[in-house]
Amino acid sequence: QQQVKQSPQSLIVQKGGISIINCAYENTAFDYFPWYQQFPGKGPALLIAIRPDVSEKKEGRFTISFNKSAKQFSLHIMDSQPGDSATYFCAASMHNFNKFYFGSGTKLNVKP
């Protein structure tokens, strides 16, 4: 059973547009939700993270929106740039254990 479901699988956005990636989870014990960015041949890099006591967190062009009742969270990339082209993974963990359950990933392609 996949604990974290991610969509879409791939996304094409024009430069300057907004990229939106969605994730849903089942386990209400999850209490930490990070997003990772991964370039080909590299390990995942932490982008931004949120806890369920807030509904939104913004860092620069990246925003996480969190809906606790719906058990969903999303990543918004504003003013998307070609350099943002990468694979993005949402993840979730619980109870102060850094055992992450990852989504299946979204390959983002930002066209110039």
Place this chain on the structure above:
Amino acid sequence: DAGVTQSPTHLIKTRGQQVTLRCSPKSGHDTVSWYQQALGQGPQFIFQYYEEEERQRGNFPDRFSGHQFPNYSSELNVNALLLGDSALYLCASSRSDRLGTEAFFGQGTRLTVV
């Protein structure tokens, strides 16, 4: 700060062989987790080490084993390699007093089993 470093970066092994992968955690981190990332998929948790003990384990067979050394570095061993073990193996480090917060990943070891 060198961050999380893994070695080797690439490795080719024959089915049935054994392999050892190595990880040095980020400075100040004492907890190491290992993940397997198959092509086109998200990382899957293998196990986690803290104070030289395996603290948590994912759904992986006993062919996968590990070790953590007093300097917090870690090894992942895989015995009796199968073709399906071909993947990117990632090491993530974190601080035990800040679990449930950020974890940092290395660049991974690309293992190919032929």
